[in-house]
Amino acid sequence: MWRLKAVRHKVHPQCGNLEEFQFKRREYEKTLRKARKDQQLVSKRLLQEESDHEGMEIAAEVLSKKKVVQLFRGIQQSGEERVNALRNFRRALRHKETQHIFVKLENSMHLLVGLFSGSNAVWQLEAAHCLHELSHSDEPSIALACLPATPYLLTYLSGQSAKFTYQYLLSSPMHEKIMVADDSLIIYEYPVHTKCITSHLSAVFLLSGDERNWLGRYKDLPSLILRSVLESGVTSHLLRLLKSDSEFGIGAVIECAWCLHYIISSNANTNLLMVQGAVSKCTSLLVALGGAVASGTATEGMDLVISPVLRCLGNLLANHGMESCREQMRDSRVLVALCAFIQGFLQQHPSVARESLWVINNLTADDPVFCSAVFYLNLVPVFMQLLPFSKGINIMVLRLLCNIAEKGPVYCQQLQQREIFSALHATLRMAEPEVVRLSLELLHIIVASIPQVADEFTEKGISALEAIQYNSDEEIRLRASYILDRYLHKHSQVNTPAV
Numbered sequence: 082m083w084r085l086k087a088v089r090h091k092v093h094p095q096c097g098n099l100e101e102f103q104f105k106r107r108e109y110e111k112t113l114r115k116a117r118k119d120q121q122l123v124s125k126r127l128l129q130e131e132s133d134h135e136g137m138e139i140a141a142e143v144l145s146k147k148k149v150v151q152l153f154r155g156i157q158q159s160g161e162e163r164v165n166a167l168r169n170f171r172r173a174l175r176h177k178e179t180q181h182i183f184v185k186l187e188n189s190m191h192l193l194v195g196l197f198s199g200s201n202a203v204w205q206l207e208a209a210h211c212l213h214e215l216s217h218s219d220e221p222s223i224a225l226a227c228l229p230a231t232p233y234l235l236t237y238l239s240g241q242s243a244k245f246t247y248q249y250l251l252s253s254p255m256h257e258k259i260m261v262a263d264d265s266l267i268i269y270e271y272p273v274h275t276k277c278i279t280s281h282l283s284a285v286f287l288l289s290g291d292e293r294n295w296l297g298r299y300k301d302l303p304s305l306i307l308r309s310v311l312e313s314g315v316t317s318h319l320l321r322l323l324k325s326d327s328e329f330g331i332g333a334v335i336e337c338a339w340c341l342h343y344i345i346s347s348n349a350n351t352n353l354l355m356v357q358g359a360v361s362k363c364t365s366l367l368v369a370l371g372g373a374v375a376s377g378t379a380t381e382g383m384d385l386v387i388s389p390v391l392r393c394l395g396n397l398l399a400n401h402g403m404e405s406c407r408e409q410m411r412d413s414r415v416l417v418a419l420c421a422f423i424q425g426f427l428q429q430h431p432s433v434a435r436e437s438l439w440v441i442n443n444l445t446a447d448d449p450v451f452c453s454a455v456f457y458l459n460l461v462p463v464f465m466q467l468l469p470f471s472k473g474i475n476i477m478v479l480r481l482l483c484n485i486a487e488k489g490p491v492y493c494q495q496l497q498q499r500e501i502f503s504a505l506h507a508t509l510r511m512a513e514p515e516v517v518r519l520s521l522e523l524l525h526i527i528v529a530s531i532p533q534v535a536d537e538f539t540e541k542g543i544s545a546l547e548a549i550q551y552n553s554d555e556e557i558r559l560r561a562s563y564i565l566d567r568y569l570h571k572h573s574q575v576n577t578p579a580v
Contacts, residue, residue, distance in 0.1 A: 099529040106483070106522065110446060144173050149182045153189060156196075167196075167207035174214035184215075184226040191229070198233045311353055316344070320354075323362045323390070325369040331386060334366075338389035345396045355401060360409035363394040371418020374425040384430045387422055391436040398443035403451075413454040416441065420463050431472050438467075438477035445484040452485045452492060461499045468504055475508065479519035486526040493530040501527070502538050509545040514554050521549075521560045528568040535568050543569060 155166025197208035319337040419437040426433035444451045508520040549561035
């Protein structure tokens with residue numbers, strides 16, 4: 082899962098002018114959206130295995146060279162011992178240290194490729210799993226070590242076995258650095274990929290998604306490949322399948338959504354996707370899935386569809402803004418669907434809730450119509466109920482509430498009437514600095530927009546601000562002092578310095 086790198090905050094409490102304060106906040110939020118999109122670009126999907134074998138444990142720690150050698154000797158055996166060794170080895174290969182030890186062992190890759198190209202179907206599949214784990218490495222030496230497997234991977238892509246085709250598609254990242262230096266491989270391999278995508282066989286559509294993941298995963302990927310993807314007409318096929326009742330099943334929708342996610346997250350020009358209606362496709366699918374979640378008719382694995390589609394829509398909004406997306410987005414039901422995802426997946430799949438909140442954040446950042454829809458649909462109480470939740474949930478909620486408050490006094494009045502101050506009494510006392518900082522931002526925007534409501538920020542809230550004077554974060558202390566002195570000085574029991 083992506084992790085957002087820290088971005089220095091640019092909004093200072095010295096900004097007495099509300100308009101200047103809001104402008105700097107909006108610029109900061111744009112920086113965060115770009116940083117999050119860039120982090121998503123390098124996120125990797127792990128293989129979701131159809132079955133897990135009893136007694137096979139995921140390696141919790143890096144194996145020593147001695148243990149790696151022991152596993153390798155097991156692979157050199159035959160029968161069930163070889164199968165068990167391969168199954169354990171592919172887990173161990175999730176550590177880059179183990180990968181380096183393995184590829185340096187004499188004849189290690191020769192044996193692995195030999196098993197992959199052999200006639201024993203079980204050994205072939207397990208060897209393909211090992212190649213898949215190696216494919217996640219960013220090390221050029223690992224990619225070069227996998228080079229002997231390339232001809233067989235290409236052969237299996239055109240073959241009849243769905244399982245082997247899937248393994249090839251999942252293992253494609255290993256060719257990224259090889260293809261940079263080998264134009265002939267690009268010319269040979271790309272038409273095979275395109276044929277795989279544009280085929281009308283449901284089994285191939287099911288497998289086609291991850292083949293595109295590596296095309297958008299790295300910023301330094303050859304522009305020739307990414308440009309060819311957009312010019313080939315493949316994106317129209319992907320968007321055509323992006324519907325809840327796809328004739329090729331839910332698996333095809335999942336894979337195509339991940340394809341689009343990596344293309345959108347890359348530095349590619351996504352104007353073509355906008356012309357092809359990508360925003361409306363994502364919106365329509367989310368509305369349909371939201372209805373299923375709200376009615377309790379959601380099928381197993383639906384979260385696997387929702388996550389990449391949310392990323393697609395969120396990043397299209399971040400790339401193009403609401404103004405460019407407006408004609409394809411005028412459906413307030415998407416807000417209802419997003420709230421259904423938040424409530425339906427909050428406990429078991431909090432990542433879906435975070436992605437949903439991020440899309441709402443992007444919807445409300447530039448468009449007062451969606452901010453008004455939040456009030457019309459009475460969604461503020463839903464958001465306020467999420468403030469006690471950690472893992473980034475409350476941070477996302479505070480960001481979108483700030484977006485709404487920024488739209489002016491009328492919106493601030495609506496938040497105040499829905500008892501936003503009571504919620505801030507609690508969040509200002511939370512331990513996480515980012516929660517406190519955003520709570521102060523929201524409070525600042527409201528009391529600066531409608532100073533008369535400061536009287537309703539009760540003694541309980543005043544005492545929370547005064548307690549912040551002892552916070553270790555200087556920026557937080559200064560902002561709390563500024564709000565107390567500028568807007569709440571009549572109520573404060575301590576003398577706070579003017580900022």
